[in-house]
Amino acid sequence: MLNVRKPRSTEGLVRFESVTKTYGRHPAVENLSFEIARGEVVGFLGPNGAGKTTAMRILAGYFAPTAGHVKIDGMDLFKEPQKTKRNIGYLPEVVNLYPDMRVREYLAFVSELKGVPRRDRGAHIEEKVELCGLGDVSKRLIGRLSKGYRQRVGLAQALVGDPSVLILDEPTTGLDPKQISEIRELIRHLGKTRAVILSTHILPEVSMVCNRVIMIHHGKVLASGTVRELEACLRDREAIFVTVGGADCEEPAERLLSGIRGVENVRVVERHEKEIKFCLETSQSRDLRPEVSEMFVRNAIPLLEVSRDQLTLEEIFLKLLKDGWFQGGKSG
Amino acid sequence: MKKVFAIARKEFASFFRSWTGVLTGVMFFLITGIFFVMLVLSYAKISMDPRGAGFSSFPDLSQTHYIFGSFFLNVNVILLFLVPLLTMRSFAEEKKHETLELLFTYPLSDLEIVAGKLLGLIWFFEILLVPLAGYFLVFHLLGGEVDWGPVLSGFLGFWVLGVAYLAAGVFISTLTKSSVMSAMGTFGLLVIFWMMDLAPMAGGGGWPLLISAMSPLKHFRNLTYGILDLRDLVYFGFFFFYFLFLSLRSIETRNWKNV
Numbered sequence: 001m002l003n004v005r006k007p008r009s010t011e012g013l014v015r016f017e018s019v020t021k022t023y024g025r026h027p028a029v030e031n032l033s034f035e036i037a038r039g040e041v042v043g044f045l046g047p048n049g050a051g052k053t054t055a056m057r058i059l060a061g062y063f064a065p066t067a068g069h070v071k072i073d074g075m076d077l078f079k080e081p082q083k084t085k086r087n088i089g090y091l092p093e094v095v096n097l098y099p100d101m102r103v104r105e106y107l108a109f110v111s112e113l114k115g116v117p118r119r120d121r122g123a124h125i126e127e128k129v130e131l132c133g134l135g136d137v138s139k140r141l142i143g144r145l146s147k148g149y150r151q152r153v154g155l156a157q158a159l160v161g162d163p164s165v166l167i168l169d170e171p172t173t174g175l176d177p178k179q180i181s182e183i184r185e186l187i188r189h190l191g192k193t194r195a196v197i198l199s200t201h202i203l204p205e206v207s208m209v210c211n212r213v214i215m216i217h218h219g220k221v222l223a224s225g226t227v228r229e230l231e232a233c234l235r236d237r238e239a240i241f242v243t244v245g246g247a248d249c250e251e252p253a254e255r256l257l258s259g260i261r262g263v264e265n266v267r268v269v270e271r272h273e274k275e276i277k278f279c280l281e282t283s284q285s286r287d288l289r290p291e292v293s294e295m296f297v298r299n300a301i302p303l304l305e306v307s308r309d310q311l312t313l314e315e316i317f318l319k320l321l322k323d324g325w326f327q328g329g330k331s332g
Numbered sequence: 333m334k335k336v337f338a339i340a341r342k343e344f345a346s347f348f349r350s351w352t353g354v355l356t357g358v359m360f361f362l363i364t365g366i367f368f369v370m371l372v373l374s375y376a377k378i379s380m381d382p383r384g385a386g387f388s389s390f391p392d393l394s395q396t397h398y399i400f401g402s403f404f405l406n407v408n409v410i411l412l413f414l415v416p417l418l419t420m421r422s423f424a425e426e427k428k429h430e431t432l433e434l435l436f437t438y439p440l441s442d443l444e445i446v447a448g449k450l451l452g453l454i455w456f457f458e459i460l461l462v463p464l465a466g467y468f469l470v471f472h473l474l475g476g477e478v479d480w481g482p483v484l485s486g487f488l489g490f491w492v493l494g495v496a497y498l499a500a501g502v503f504i505s506t507l508t509k510s511s512v513m514s515a516m517g518t519f520g521l522l523v524i525f526w527m528m529d530l531a532p533m534a535g536g537g538g539w540p541l542l543i544s545a546m547s548p549l550k551h552f553r554n555l556t557y558g559i560l561d562l563r564d565l566v567y568f569g570f571f572f573f574y575f576l577f578l579s580l581r582s583i584e585t586r587n588w589k590n591v
Contacts, residue, residue, distance in 0.1 A: 101349075112338040
């Protein structure tokens with residue numbers, strides 16, 4: 001579908017331009033640059049203390065960076081805060097709301113602060129209440145709500161004013177599995193028309209919800225790309241694990257495996273009484289598993305298991321950390 | 333400006349959500365009421381024998397001067413306790429509950445936040461003044477002679493003093509996460525201001541006079557006598573905006589503080 005109503009489509013909706021934030025001498029975020037376009041759900045990934053929350057707080061306009069610029073739709077966030085902050089919805093890591101206010105009353109307060117016109121306010125709040133599933137609790141005191149509901153009120157307040165940029169700091173923590181999947185579905189839905197940036201340390205969540213991942217570590221971008229791209233860049237060396245039965249099979253199995261074209265470095269990784277597990281590395285993009293199983297069947301060697309190493313985001317992340325591989329070929 | 337009112341309304345309403353607001357109000361009415369009744373009774377007693385009480389003639393002993401002038405002078409001491417109770421929550425509680433974080437991410441300027449909070453507090457303080465007016469009205473209806481000029485300027489003085497103290501209390505509240513610390517700090521600060529007024533008792537010379545000239549009470553006293561001097565109003569204006577400015581600076585520190 002062609003979208004002709006976007007004059008600034010060449011520029012990302014959110015632009016971080018070499019943003020640095022130091023606490024004392026310690027840089028929490030260092031020279032961080034990235035862009036996010038409308039319609040993208042970007043996962044912000046990193047171990048604790050990587051600078052995720054700091055980066056998100058800067059993006060939300062909570063505090064100014066020590067150096068660098070943040071632009072929302074081409075406008076500088078800290079030069080024109082009033083205008084730009086209208087486009088931002090922020091769900092903090094720990095959702096703190098006024099415990100002595102009622103849900104609807106609170107959302108009315110927020111919509112007033114965000115400048116939602118008075119005549120639209122009722123319908124606007126109603127819509128957010130509906131979207132976040134708050135209908136049953138809308139007249140209750142926030143302080144009496146369960147954590148899951150409070151999280152939803154937090155999400156609802158972020159959505160008030162229909163911001164084009166949503167910043168969600170660990171949106172699914174403290175929710176039960178059903179709520180988690182509901183919230184994820186909601187985020188995916190919201191991400192179609194907005195730029196969503198979401199931080200998490202639950203890695204599978206990223207592959208489920210996000211189009212793109214930005215990994216940060218020590219306040220720097222470690223890698224950035226789609227989940228598939230990140231996987232691909234590490235998949236040039238892939239491992240296949242083959243488990244055969246019986247101690248007497250070791251020697252013929254090893255010979256067979258070494259004979260396969262494109263296989264290098266066959267080694268035994270585990271040896272039990274009746275099972276031997278081999279690991280073979282291959283640089284081929286072709287899946288070798290059918291070939292391996294066919295060969296073992298032909299040679300009557302009991303084959304118990306063949307598996308290919310599925311690289312998960314965790315492994316990518318750990319590998320990136322270990323290799324010190326940075327975006328743009330810089331290495332630390 | 334709409335946003336300032338939104339915050340002010342929320343701040344004002346928060347006094348009625350918990351018992352603190354109502355309790356503070358009741359205590360205030362009670363104490364001021366006792367003060368007022370005591371003054372009326374003592375006036376009644378003195379008026380029987382003015383000479384014995386040290387007044388040269390009966391006309392010296394005007395009801396307005398004796399009752400209302402002393403009333404406001406006495407009641408200002410209550411502000412030392414009242415204001416810390418009112419302002420202790422304004423920022424300290426938001427800092428403790430970390431609700432400020434969200435407030436800072438809304439399209440609001442820091443000035444709008446501080447001004448809104450102060451305005452809400454001033455509204456509540458004004459509500460507390462209503463029954464004071466009631467005392468005077470009852471006194472008037474019962475046949476007391478009231479010279480409305482000094483009474484109104486006394487009222488103005490009390491309002492101005494309260495608003496100035498509230499600004500100071502809000503500033504102290506921005507410094508800490510704990511309501512208790514905020515209340516104690518504000519009380520301490522107000523007591524210092526109160527004692528500055530007593531400086532000339534410590535000795536003569538220029539310094540004590542200068543210090544007492546900087547005390548809000550010195551300027552407040554003129555107003556309770558019915559003297560409307562522009563200099564006193566300028567002083568309170570300066571006092572108010574100075575603490576407003578300090579509060580703004582204080583919440584701005586989030587930009588560079590090592591949190």
